[in-house]
Amino acid sequence: MPGLFNHAQFSPFAGNAPEEAASPWLVRVIHASVKGRARLEVKGLYRCEPVRLRIESALARHSGIRQASANILTGRLLIVFDPVQEVGEITVLVEQVLAEPTLASEWPVASRGASPAPVQEGGNWHVLPGNAVLADLETSSERGLSQDSVQLKLRRFGANSLPRIPPRSGLNIFLGQFKSLPVALLGMSAVLSVATGGLADAVVILGVVLINAGTGYVAESQAERTINALGETASQKALVIRDAQLGEVGAEVLVPGDILVLAPGCRVAADARLLESRNLMIDESALTGESLPVIKAVEPLEKPDVSLGDRINMVYMGTVVTGGSGLAVVVATGRQTEIGTIQVLVGETRPPDTPMQRQLATLGNQMVLLSVGICGMVFLIGLARGYGWLQMLKSSISLAVAAVPEGLPTVATTTLALGIRNMRRHHVLVRHLDAVETLGAMQVICLDKTGTITLNRMSVLTLHSGGRRITLANDAFYDSGVRMDPYQSDELLRLMHVAVLCNETELSGAAGDYMFKGSATETALVHLAIAAGVSVDALRQQYPRVQVEYRTEKHNYMRTTHVMEEGRKFIAVKGSPAEVLELCGWWIKDGVRLPLTETERAAILIENDRMAGEALRVLGFAYMELAQEADETSAQDLIWLGLTGMADPVRQGVKELIALFHQAGIDTVMITGDQSATAYAIGKELGLSGSKELNILDSTRLEQLDPEVLTGLVQKVNIFSRVSPANKLQIMQALQRAGKVAAMTGDGINDGPALKVADIGVAMGGVGTEVARDVADVVLEDDNLHTMIVAVSEGRTIYNNIRKSVHFLTATNLSEIMMMLGSIGTGLGTPLTTMQLLWINLVTDIFPALALAVEPPEPDILSRAPRDPQEPIVSSSDFKRYGFESFAMTAGAMSSYGYAVARHGIGPQASTVAFMTLTMAQLLHAYNCRSDQSRVVSHEPLRPNSYLNLALGTTAALQLASVAVPGLRSLLGNTLPGLTDMAVISAGSILPFIMNGATKGKEPFEGKRRQALLPSDLTVEV
Amino acid sequence: MMKKDFMFTSESVTDGHPDKLCDQVSDALIDRFLQQDPFSRVVAECAVSKGILFIAARFASQASIDIPDVARQVIGQIGYEHGAFNAKDCTVMTSLMELPALSYPQPDERQMGEEELEAITARNQANVFGFACNQSAAMMPLPIWLSHKLARRLAAARFQKQLPYLAPDGKTQVGVEYRDGRPHRIHSITLVASQWSTVLRGHDKLRDDLHEHVIEPAFLAEELRPDARTHVFINPDGPVVNGGPSLHSGMTGRKNAVDTYGEYSRHSESALSGKDPSRIDRVGAYAARYAAKNVVAAGLAQACEVHLAYSIGITRPVSVQVDSFGTGSIPDAEIAARIHAHFDFRPAGIIRVFNLRYQPQLFRGGFYRRLAVYGQVGRMDVGLPWEATDKAGLLR
Secondary structure, three states: OHHHHOOOOOOOOOOOOHHHHOOOOOEEEEEOOOOOEEEEEEOOOOOOHHHHHHHHHHHHOOOOEEEEEEEOOOOEEEEEEOOOOOHHHHHHHHHHHHHOOOOHHHOOOOOOOOOOOOOOOOOOHHHOOHHHHHHHOOOOOOOOEOHHHHHHHHHHHOOOOOOOOOOOOHHHHHHHOOOOHHHHHHHHHHHHHHHOOOHHHHHHHHHHHHHHHHHHHHHHHHHHHHHHHHOOOOOOEEEEEEOOEEEEEEHHHOOOOOEEEEOOOOEOOOEEEEEEEEEEEEEOHHHHOOOOOEEOOOOOOOOOOOOHHHOOOEEOOOOEEEEEEEEEEEEEOHHHOHHHHHHHHHOOOOOOOOHHHHHHHHHHHHHHHHHHHHHHHHHHHHHHOOOOHHHHHHHHHHHHHHHOOOOHHHHHHHHHHHHHHHHHHOOEEEOOHHHHHHHHHOOEEEEEHHHHHEOOOOEEEEEEEOOEEEEEEOOEEEEOOEEEOHHHOHHHHHHHHHHHHOOOOEEEOOOOOOEEEOOHHHHHHHHHHHHHOOOHHHHHHHOOEEEEEOOOOOOOEEEEEEEOHHHOEEEEEEEOHHHHHHOEEEEEEOOEEEEOOHHHHHHHHHHHHHHHHOOOEEEEEEEEEEOOOOOOOOOOOEEEEEEEEEEOOEOOOHHHHHHHHHHOOOEEEEEOOOOHHHHHHHHHHHOOOOOOOEEEEEOOOHHHOOHHHHHHHHOOOOEEEOOOHHHHHHHHHHHHHOOOOEEEEEOOHHHHHHHHHOOEEEEEOOOOOHHHHHHOOEEEOOOOOHHHHHHHHHHHHHHHHHHHHHHHHHHHHHHHHHHHHHHHHOOOOOOOOHHHHHHHHHHHOHHHHHHHHOOOOOOOHHHOOOOOOOOOOOOHHHHHHHHHHHHHHHHHHHHHHHHHHHHHOOOHHHHHHHHHHHHHHHHHHHHHOOOOEOOOOOOOOOOOOHHHHHHHHHHHHHHHHHHHOHHHHHHHOOOOOOHHHHHHHHHHHHHHHHHHHHOOEOOOOHHHHHHHHOOHHHOOOO | OOOOOEEEEEEEEOOOOHHHHHHHHHHHHHHHHHHHOOOOEEEEEEEEEOOEEEEEEEEEOOOOOOHHHHHHHHHHHHOOOOOOOOOOOOEEEEEEEEOOOOOOOOOOHHHOOHHHHHHOOOOOOEEEEEEEEOOOOOOOOHHHHHHHHHHHHHHHHHHOOOOOOEEEEEEEEEEEEEEOOEEEEEEEEEEEEEEOHHHOOOHHHHHHHHHHHHHHHHHOOOOOOOOOOOEEEEOOOOOEEOOHHHOOOEEOOOOHHHHOOOOOOOOOOOOOOOEOOOOHHHHHHHHHHHHHHHHHHOOOOOEEEEEEEEOOOOOOOOEEEEEOOOOOOOOHHHHHHHHHHHOOOOHHHHHHHHOOOOHHHHOOOOOHHHHOOOOOOOOOOOOOHHHOOOOHHHHO
C-alpha cells in the first residue's frame, strides 16, 4: 500500500513543486457572512480525492470544527465551526493542515477500507518517468500484472465502469403521475368536494385521478423501458498484457497497473500513462472538446499542473485511438478516471426533457391557470346571479377538473417512445429521445460519398491502349461496342501484366472464389487481369519482384523491378498518367513499338482528361526491359502501355432517395475526398442539386477558410470535394451557424466529432466503427440509407400527432369552459352537473388524445417542407383556431341547451341535451383534429386510424350507455331524451363538426407548391 | 480630328494579377472544352476573393472536364505554389449548370456553304471595336504596347529566375508624350512589383534590379527610350508583399482595356475571356481588329478604328463604321466600303476564317488562355490570325 502512494501524492503542497511555493494563497474565503460557517476555496483540492480525505479527517479531529466537507468537483470546502472562532483562524488552521507533512501510514485509505469508493491517486503521473509509474503500480510493461494481483486490485478499486443512471422504479413512475400541476388541482378539488359534503364527487374525482395515473403509468413505464434501452451499448473490450500474455478482457475488469495495448480504432478503456508510442494519435474530443487528434509521446512532462489536453503522455478513458499504436499502464479506473469525475458531476441527473416536452409542460400549466381563473369567474358570476354558493363551488371545481388537460405529458412521452419502437422495426436505432423531434425538423442531410452513396468497391470500367478505347461490362471487354478478346491485343495484355506486377494486392483462394487483400485500386486491377484470363500467381512467380519504389510527394507513380530469365530486369510503372507519360519515349500499337510523338502525347493527355472528366480514377502504365548490367536510373525511355479508368459504382436506389429528400424539402450535401470531376459526375447522376446549378466546393484546407465565409458558402454548396473526414466538423458547424438543422452520416473514427456536433448524427450499424455508433443519435442497423427517409417521416408524424392531441385536448377543454361560462353568464343556469363534467373528462379527454397520437403518417408528409425549428408546437394562430373551433362546439351545444330549456325548462332534461350534444361534438371533433388540412382541398385521403375509431366507438357507446343504462343514468342525473331531443342533439353536434371541417386551413401547404416545382422526372413514388 | 500634342498613359498587368488570373482560368476552361469538343458552348466566369476561387460555368458540351483541376493548374503555372493562396490548398467553389445538350453532329463552319453561313445569326447584341495605328511594329498604340512589354519582362524576370524574389502579381504603366500626333518621348514609367514576404528586398535593390532586368531589356529594341527626364516610379506606394488573390480580389472581364488598346481607342464593355467562339461579342472584336490592321497596313490611314454593331437574330453587322481620325488617304466611307467588300463579319464566317474552334487543339498549352494575358490583340508572339495583314493588298 505505501508503495502505491509514495510519489508526489499532493504535489502542490508537500512534494516536488517549487513553483507552487510562490503561489499567493492556498486557502481563500469564498463566503463567510454567516457566523460559524465558512466556504473556502482550497488550492489543490479540485479533483484530488486524497486532499479531500486529508482535510476532512484532519479537521474532524479538531475540536473547534463541528463539520467539514470538501468537494473535489468544485475545489471548495464547507466548514461549520464554533462561532467564537474567527474565519481567519479557520483558514490558518486549514493551511496548517495542508502544510503538514504526511506519512504514508496516515493515509485514511485503510481506515476507510469499508467504504465502497475505491481510492486511487488522482495525481500527477504525467510528471513521472514511465518506469517510476510502473514501479509505483507494482507492474511491468513486459509481464503486466499477475492474475492474483488483478483480483486483489479489482476487489480494492472496484470494477472499471462508469456509474449508470438507475432506471426509474415503477413506484417512482406511478408517484410521478401525481406530481403535475393539473393533478394537484384535481386533488384540491377532491378535498374541497369532501369539505363541502360532495363525497360522491370526491370519489369520482379521485377515480379520474387514478384512471389518469393508471394510463400514465402504463404508457410511461413502457416508454421508460424503450428509453432506457437507448443507452445500452455493447460491452467494451480491451487488449491487455497480463502474466506476460496478450489477451482481450472486458473493459470493466481493468485495474490500475494493467498494461494496455492501443491500436487504431480502439477506445481507451481507462486512464493510463503511456510507455510506448509509435505515432500514436488520439481523438480526445470526448474529454477536451478538441476536435483535432493529439499526437502522444512518452517523455515525462516538467510541470504537474498542465491541462488535460496538454498531458501528452497520458491517455484517457473514453478517447479514441485514431492512428499509430502504443503501450500504456492503467493508472485510474472507473469513477476515478477523468471522464468518470465529469460523469459523476453531470451524470447523476436524468437526461433533460426534450424541447417539445418542455413546451407541453408549459402549455399544460398555462391551461391550468386559465381554467382556474375562469372557474373562479364562473363561481363569482354564479354568485352574482344568485345561485347557491355551494352549488357554484361544486360546479366550478368540476369544471376545473374537466378543463385541465392532465393527459398532455403522458401523450407526449408515449408518442415519442412509440415512435422509437416503430423506427426500430425499420432498423433505425434512435439513441436519444429528442432525436425523434429533431428528425422531423431536419433541413439538410450531409452524406458521405464512399460507402454511403457508393459501394466502396473500385472496378475498372475503361481502358485506353494502342490508341483504342476499350470498355468493360460484366468482366467482358468491348472495343467500340464489339466484344473482344484481350489476348488478341499485345499491348492490352502487357498492360495487364504490368498492372498485376506493379501491384501489392495479395490473392488467395481458388479460381472463381478469390480473396483479395490490398487497396481498392490495386484490387480492381488484379480483378481486371483475372477477368482477362491472366494467371496472376504464375505471372508473379515468373517475374519475381526485387524492388519497389512507392509513390511519393515528388513523383506520383509506383515502380517495381522484377527479375527475368538470363538476369535481365523488367521494370513496371503505374501512376499519374501525365507523370508516367513524361517517362516514356515509346508506345506500342498493334504489337509494334513506335516512338511517342507530340501528337500522340497530346492525344493521350486529352484521353486522360476525358476519362478524368467522366469521374474515373485514371492510372497510366508503362514498362521497360533492361539488360543485366544496365543502369536503370539513367534509362528514362519507358514504353507507354495505356490508361485504365476505374470508378466506385453508385448504390442502387440512391438517386431515387435523393429525389425523395428533395421532395421532403431536405437539401442534400455530398462530402467526398474525391476530385471534383468525380464528385460532379456523381452529383449530376444523382441530381444532388435538383434542377438548379450544381455547386461544388473543392478544398483540401477547409479549416483554413474564414468561418464566416464558409457559413455563407455552405448554404449553397451541394458537394464538398477533396475534403478529409475531419473537415466534416467544419461543415457541420458552418451549417449550424447558418441556422440549419442538419444531419450527417458517418462511419469512420474521424467522423466522431462531426456526428456528435450534428443535430442528427447518423451512423451505419454494420460497417460503422464503434466510435461512430457511440456518438450518433441515429444508427441505421442495416446500413440502408433509405431508412433515413422512414425516420424523417416518422419524426414528422410524431410531431404532428402530438400537435393533433394537443389540438384536441385544448379545443375540447376550452369548449367545456365556454359552455359553462356562457350559460351561467346568460342566466341559463349550470347546463352540466358536476357528475356530467367529470364524465366528460373521463370519456373525452385521454383516450381520443392517445388515439390521435398514433395516427398513421399523413399521405403528403414527405412532400412538405420541414417545419421551422423555432416555431412553438402551438402557435398563437393555432390558439385562435382552437378557440374558434371550441366556440363552434359551444354554440352548437348552447343552441341545443337553449332549445331544451325553452321546451323543458332548466333541469335534468335540458342538461341531458346539453351534455349529450357537447360530448358528441367533442368526439366528432377528434376526426377534425386528424389533419390541419381540409379534406375538401386535399385530394389524397388520410389512411384510416383504427385506434381512433376504436377509442371513439367505445367512448360513444359509453356515452349512449350513460342515458340508456338506468343506474348510470341516475348517477349522472340524466334523463332519457325524446326523439326530438335526439334530433336536436344530433344537429347540435354534427353542425359544428361540419363547420369546423369546412373552415380548416384552405391555403395549400408549402410542400404542395414545392412538389409542383419539381420537374416530373424527379417525382418518385414512395 | 486627332489631337496633335498630348500625353497618354496605358497600363498592363502581369499574369499573376487577380483579374488576369480569373481571365486565364476562364480561357483555360474554354481551351479544354474546345480541345475535347470543338462545338462546346461554354461561358466560364471567375472571381477570386479571400483565397477562394469562384467559378461559374454554364455549358453544353460532350467534353468532360475537371474544372477545379484546370483552375489549379493555371494557378500553379502562374506561380502561386506556396503562401496563403496557392494551387494546392486554395478553395475552389464551382457552380456548374449544364445547358440542354446540343444536337450532334454540329455544323462545322469550315464546311459551310454561303447559305449556311448566312443562316447563322448573331446570338448576342454587341458593339465591338477594332483599332490599329502605325505607332509600333504590332500596329498598336505605343503606351499599351510598351506597358505589355514591361509586364512581360517583369514576369519573365521572375520565371527566368533573374529576380526570383518577385511574386507573380505586378502592374505596369507607361506615359507617352505625343507631338504632332506622333509619339515623341517617354514621359513616365510605373512598375508595381510584388515580392514574396520570405525574401523581401530593400527598395534600392529592387529599383536597381528592375532597371537592369525589366526596363532596360524591354526598351532595347524600341525607337523611343526613356530619357533623363523620364519619371520612373517603382512601387510608389511602398513594397507590395505577396500580392495576388490573398491581397486583393479579381474577376473575369475586368481588364478589358488591357486586353485591347489600353483605352487609346474605344473598346467594348463586354468581357472577351471565358466565352466560346460562338459569342460574337468576343470574336467580333478580333474581326474588327483584323480589318483595322489591314487598313493601316495597306497605307489607307495612319490610325483606324473599325466599329461593328451586331443585333440578335441578324447575321451581318447592322453597322460598319470606320474612323481614321483624319489620317486617311481616302475618305472613311470609302475605307468602310472596301472593308465591307473584303472582310467576312458574319459570326460563322469569323469562326471559319480564324479557325477558332480548332485553335486550342493546335496549340499545346492552349490558345485562348494565352490571349488572356498581355492583350488579345496586337500580339506578335502567338501568330494570331487576326494579326495577319494578308488582306492589305486587296484593300489598296
